[in-house]
Amino acid sequence: MAIDITGEWWRGDASDDIADYLEELAPGGYPVHAVTPSRCKDCSGKVFRIELDAGGVCARRTCVACDLLAYMLDSNEYWMDGDEGEGPEKIACPCGSERFECTAGFSFRDGDAEVRWVSIGIRCVEDGILGCCADWQIRYGPGSRHLLDLA
Template identity: 50%
Template structure:
């Protein structure tokens, strides 16, 4: 695992670099306590196309292998009220490795989530959406990546 931060965009060699990237980035200014990589429940695939509403905090991922779509984290609760757009890398590609960085409160409830992406075409790392979690219980979100 090695992140190259020397250019205009940080780049990672593999999906595993998302954990280091999200930990460095933080989640809403808070320390990331846990990172969970996305995997398709249908086929086990680990690359996705994404639609996100960065303002409202909602992300949908669609598996490249089988096409199964998933509204990530608590996105389903307000998906009908958002205006998602396709996530596209600066290189024009739209297929990503995906992981979520979780900022946890002292009682291990979730405070903030950041959805990190790594373009599989050129390795560019980024965050397509992040938002505050202001309800309890919230620990279940760790299983909804």
């Protein structure tokens, strides 16, 4: 797998490139210590439409194959609906596509295995553009390691 950084946007040719992108990006200024690719729990699909909440710090994904909606990481606990008329923000690639492979990145606190920062890395399935659509700090622990299973 190789990431192409020669154009305006970084592009990957496979879903594994999302992890490399997140490691290079270091969302929140922290190194990415672990990654978990997203998979649909019903059909094992790997392509999703992604939405962010009104605060822009929670994410949910809908499987393109079976339409199962799943909140990512701890988003189900903190999702903000927004004011009247303002719904979730749909993530779209510069090419216009709304279909992505995604991977959750995790940074651990120094000296222990508790999660400090999470990020949602994406790769457009149409043109391979890589991005990070959301990242946020985890302010609780112990007990934050369960997030690795909620990508």
